[in-house]
Amino acid sequence: MTDLENIARELCSLDPDTFTAARNARAKEIGGADGTAVRAMSKPSAAAWATNIFAREHGDELAQLAEIGEALRQAQADVDRDALGDLGAQRRAVVAALARRAASLAKDRGHPISAAATTDVEHTLQAAMADADAAAAVASARLVRALTSDGLEPVDLEGAVVGPPPAPLLPRARVTSIASAPSKRAIAAARKALVDARRGEDEAEAALREAERRARAAAKEREALIAEREDLKQQLADIDAEITQAGRRRSATEKEATAAKRWASQAEAAVERAEAELTKLGE
Numbered sequence: 001m002t003d004l005e006n007i008a009r010e011l012c013s014l015d016p017d018t019f020t021a022a023r024n025a026r027a028k029e030i031g032g033a034d035g036t037a038v039r040a041m042s043k044p045s046a047a048a049w050a051t052n053i054f055a056r057e058h059g060d061e062l063a064q065l066a067e068i069g070e071a072l073r074q075a076q077a078d079v080d081r082d083a084l085g086d087l088g089a090q091r092r093a094v095v096a097a098l099a100r101r102a103a104s105l106a107k108d109r110g111h112p113i114s115a116a117a118t119t120d121v122e123h124t125l126q127a128a129m130a131d132a133d134a135a136a137a138v139a140s141a142r143l144v145r146a147l148t149s150d151g152l153e154p155v156d157l158e159g160a161v162v163g164p165p166p167a168p169l170l171p172r173a174r175v176t177s178i179a180s181a182p183s184k185r186a187i188a189a190a191r192k193a194l195v196d197a198r199r200g201e202d203e204a205e206a207a208l209r210e211a212e213r214r215a216r217a218a219a220k221e222r223e224a225l226i227a228e229r230e231d232l233k234q235q236l237a238d239i240d241a242e243i244t245q246a247g248r249r250r251s252a253t254e255k256e257a258t259a260a261k262r263w264a265s266q267a268e269a270a271v272e273r274a275e276a277e278l279t280k281l282g283e
Contacts, residue, residue, distance in 0.1 A: 004034060008142045008163030012044050012052045016111055041162040042145075046106075046113045047120030048143040053109065054102035054121075055141040062128065062139045068094065069129035095125045120146035128261060131155040132168065140166035257274045 007030075011023050020043060044052060055062055068091055085258035099122035106113045113121075127149035128135040134147050134155035142161045149155045 004037060004163045005140070007038055008041060009052075009056070009140070011038075011041060012049070012142050012162065013056050015109060016043070016046070016049055036119075037163075042159075044144045045120070045146060046111075046117040047124060047146040048112050050102045050106040050117065050145075051121050051124050051138060051143055052141040053105050054098070055139055057105065058098075058101070059139060060267070062135070065094065065098070065125060065129050066132070066135040066139075069132070087235060091126075095122055095129065098125055103167045123148050133157060136166040136168050137161045142166065207250065228238055 005024055011019060014022055021041075023041055027035040029035075030038060058211065084092035090226040099118055102121045103113055103118045106169040122144070124138060128138040130151055134149065134157065137143060137147065137155075137157055137160055140161055140163075142163050144162055147155050147157070149162060170244060190208055203270050
């Protein structure tokens with residue numbers, strides 16, 4: 001694998017919000033013609049990015065997809081209707097399960113993809129099964145856009161992969177052996193891929209259920225805290241009202257005390273005058 005391939009694989013699997021800065025930094029670091037080639041690399045779409053991280057972490061399962069695709073093409077060439085029916089059903093189930101797993105990986109990275117992007121991942125994996133070159137493109141983990149296939153024409157790979165053209169996913173001898181293998185063997189491989197995909201799907205669903213349970217518990221705890229906060233706010237409001245009333249009572253009593261003091265002073269003066277009058281009369 002060339003340096004450009006390694007750089008492209010690394011960049012196309014980075015989190016989307018870090019791609020541009022990382023690409024420009026690598027281009028500046030490398031310089032020259034290779035640096036120019038790196039700077040020209042496009043940012044992967046959401047579906048392409050999810051497919052790339054799946055390809056890097058589960059390349060063995062993409063190889064199984066390629067095997068199923070080769071078996072399908074051989075069954076079509078042999079007009080083996082039984083094999084076509086079995087493999088077609090396995091293909092649809094495997095592709096749907098793997099697309100959901102790719103979406104789960106994206107979510108685990110903190111960048112969940114939309115339902116439409118998940119469908120694009122599914123279309124890309126279907127294209128990988130329908131076309132050996134598309135399978136190599138997907139396995140390269142250097143996609144920048146989703147792929148589609150009509151099952152008849154070769155998959156359009158123009159501008160779909162950055163860096164050098166990807167090498168075939170399966171060696172020619174391996175492809176020949178798969179194509180010449182009995183249909184039962186191909187079906188067994190497809191069933192194994194389906195079992196593996198379903199196991200991964202079950203694990204992802206179990207993790208999702210646990211996350212949802214914890215989210216519900218956190219939501220209940222939040223609601224309880226909000227209710228407690230409202231109670232405390234009401235208690236604080238009641239206390240503020242009592243403080244206000246106590247202040248008013250204090251002002252009223254202070255006024256009463258001032259009036260009583262004035263009255264006492266007046267009474268004392270009256271007593272003094274009366275005593276003085278008595279004294280004067282006694283003389």
